[in-house]
Structures are given as structure tokens and as C-alpha cells.
Amino acid sequence: MKNKRSFFQKLILYTAILSIAAPVIVLLLWSFASRWAWPRLLPAGFSLRAFEELFGPHSPVMPVLLSSMGISLGVAVLSAAIGTFTARAIALYDFWGKELVSFGGILPIIVPGTAFAMGIHVVFIRLGLADTVLGVMLVHIIYALPYTVNIMLDVTRSVGDTHEVQSRVLGVSPSRTFIHVSLPQLMPGIMSSISMAYIISFSQYFLTLMIGGGSVKTFAVMMVPFIQSGDRTISSAYSLLFLASTAAVFIMIEALIKRFAFWRDKTE
């Protein structure tokens, strides 16, 4: 009886994993398919047509991909920094308006993006921020902050301020205390905040379209028309590049964490 139930639960789990993996595998097949007509279950042939088009000499893909990654990395680092400050204030201090701050923090997740985007558009036009990279980065940061604040809040609460207080009591200056005592403990959280904020910024379509107004081209904005057009080979190749570049950034961040841990061990 017990085995039977455990079998049923494993079935649920592996069905889920299979349903998650299947489209990703099909995406790979489609990006390299040269012909895949009805009713075949596998492509009739493979080619590099899509990638030749993406990486061709006159293709705007690489420049847009790189500048888009730059924008998102900038957004990620800033969101992680602001998230760290904000979480520190909420976790370690008592102040007036604390509940309001933690409530307001969740709103961008819940409020519809179209309402905010269309509302802020006019404001940004007046401020001269519409159609600028800075404007796009600002709205991306607003949408990444709920996640980074939440991650940093967990980490800051679990680290606490006991080590910091000790360091201060022993006469270490606040800035040195922060760099040598607090920051190393917060680093894993900061790195996962950066990853999360990166993926949110990099995936943003509607906000970028509204605020960037076509003059700020990100990879997401560039690839949506291909998905709309129905060319499955090209749009699969775009999606694959999207996922691969994200994975590369995540691996880079992971490597930085390891490097940081190594450096910390050496200095201690």
C-alpha cells in the first residue's frame, strides 16, 4: 500500500519534470530544424540557417543582445544594492512607516504592468526620461525591487547585527565594519538578488516597449515580433539565445560567489 502511494507521488513529480523539459527539448530541435512539416514527430533535416541569420554580418542581434545584457546587469546591480539598503532598514531598525514600506514593496508584483506603464509614460515624457536608457532602467528597477528586497530581508534577518555590534564595540569604524563584517555575510543573498533582478529586467517586454518607445531596443523587444510572425525556427533560435545568454550570466554570477568565498577564506 505504501509503495503504491509513493509510486503515485513519484508519477506526479516526474510527469511535472517531463512536462517542463519537453518544450525546452522541442525548442532545441526547432532551432536547428531545416524542415519539420506535418505530421512528422521529428524534423526531416537539420541546418544552421537560423543561427547564420542571427549571427550574420548585417544582423543587429549581437549588438542588441550585448547592450541589452548591459542594461539588465546595470539594473541587477542597482536593484541588489537598493534592496540591500532597504532590507537593512526594515530588518534592523524601528521607524515610523515601516509597515507602509513593506506593504508598498510588494505592489509592483501585484499591480498590472500596463496601468503603471501607461500612467508613468506621460510623466516620463515631461521629465525627458521617455525613450531613454535611464528611463527604461528606472522602471525595470521598480519591478525588480520587490524580489531583491524580499531576498535581502530573509538574509539580513538571519544574519542579524550581533557581529556588527561587536565590531563597532571593538572600535572599528562603521564603513570598515560594513565592508569586512556585514558584506561578506550578505554576499550570497546579494548574488541571488542580482540573478533574480537580471532575469526580471531581461524578460521585460511591455514596460520596455512603452518607456523605450522603440529607441531603446532590448533583446526581449526585438524577439517578440518573430514569435508573433510564426516562423518557428527563427523564433526558437531567438528563445534559445535568450535562455543560453541568461544561463551564461547565472554561471558567471555563481563563479563570482565561489571566487568571493575563496577570497574570504584567504583573508580570514
Next chain:
Amino acid sequence: MARLYGKVSSALGNNHIMRKLEPYVLLLPFMLLGLLFFLGIGNALLQSLGYIPALGLSELTLSYYREILQKPALLDSVKVSLAIALVSSVLATVLGVLLCAAMVHTGIAGGWRLQAIKLPILVPHMVVALFAVTFMSQNGLLARTLYQLGLLGSQGDFPQLLYDQNNAGIIIAYLWKEIPFVAYFVLALMSSVSSTLGEAAENLGASRLRTFFHITLPLSMPAVKKAFLIIFAFAFGAYELPFLLGATLPKALPVQAYVEYVNPDLRHRPYAMAMNSIMLLLTLAISAVYYWLLRKDFKGTGGGRYEK
């Protein structure tokens, strides 16, 4: 000894004055961005009431809301968005909790399997839309599989799941993303409840099913409720999937709002904003409930630790 004491008291003395100001200094960038956020939302609300001085409209009125709720075509948009959000989030919550329970009970809650479950959370909606096209269109892989099995006569016999008024494709695409989200969101709380009180109940002779429905699930409810509210609000107000997979008519609210917004006749703009505000008010009501749940958990027994 005296020197140390002096240092301690001066450090504490400084703290006393500084500590009042410090949190506000730390919060400054957050507050400035928050101000921008509320400017955006406030402006959307103001325009929905017909206040757009640039267009010579400066009288506050509720007439745009009234018109939307009276025009069948626009009311349909409201219904479409509600239906998509409700069906996808109820199904995703039930199935997500089931998946989470399976992960907790098989003890397979970490490693590569957890990474696989987390993957859809990281895949953007436009790529999910592409997945939906490759699988669910009438010449997609599902139709092909059924055809090869002899269960389908021709492409046309496969039900129209995309670009159709039934919105099935949008809902299934949301499920692909949201079931894992719910499972992951609830996992921390459910595995801690299950490994303590759940096992205690089983040791006292309760069956596993009974333990789950009477102990583990009720105690995991705070996380389940929050996950539901987040995905409901998101599916109600999100643009990408209805835009890429939805029917021409009626369009979901965010898509229809954008159509009104970019209409060259600027007098359509208040309609766009009124549609946005309908979404805004409903989602704000949802977030008020979320906040209330959050506070209740803080006051309750430790549930606040898992708020996320």
C-alpha cells in the same frame, strides 16, 4: 577597562541620535522609486477620471467607467481577463499544492529535480508563448502525436486552442509557469510542517491522507493563499500571453487598454486609463487582502518566516 567602557558608551551614544535618521537614509533610493511608482499609478487613475489637461479635459467624471461597463464589447474584455485569471490560478494552485506534496512526501525536494521544477519560473512569458504555439497549434506536436496514434483524422480535427475565444492556450501556458511557482513557493513551509507536526500525527496513528488534509495542508495555507493571490493578480493584469496567444475579439483587458491607448484619436485615452484602473482597483483590493494575511501571519505562530 575604563577605556573600553568609554568606547562602548560613546558608540551607543552616537547610535542613539544616528539610529533615528539612519533607516530613512537607507530607504531614500527605495522611497524615490516608490514615489515614481505612485506617480505612475496616480496619473493612470487621474486620467481615467477624465483629467487630461493636455487634451483640454479637466473635469472629473466617472462616465468612462460607466461607458465601459455598458458597452458589451468592453465588458467582454473584463470577463475574458477575469476568466483567464480565475481558471488558471485556481487550477495552478490546486495542482501546485499537489506537486509540492509529492515533492515533500517522496523526500525529493532538492538537487536537480528541484532545479527542474524551478526552471519555468525563470523562462519569460514570450518564450512560454512560443512553447504553446509549437505544442498546441493545429499542426503542433500534440496534434501530430494524436495523428500518429490514429486518434486524429486531420489537422483540422484538433481543437482550436490558440487565438480562440475559449482562451485554453493562454490558460495552459499560464499553468506551465504557475504550477511550479506555487509548488516552489509553498515548499519551504510545507516541508517544515510535514517533517515536524505531520510526522508526529502519523506516529500517533493518523493515516497519511488524513495527516495531509487535517495537519499539513491547513498549516501550509498561509503560503498557499499568498501564492494564489500573486498568480491571480498577475494573470489578471499581464499583457504578454493574451497579446501573443489571445483571440482577436474579445481581447483581454490589458491588450484592449493598449489598443485604446495607441489610438490616434486621443479622446480614447481615458477609456484606456479606465480599463487600467479597473484592473488597478481589483488588484489593489487583492493586495490589501495579501497584506492582511501577512500581518496575521506575523502575529500568528512563526508563519511570517516564510513570507515571500
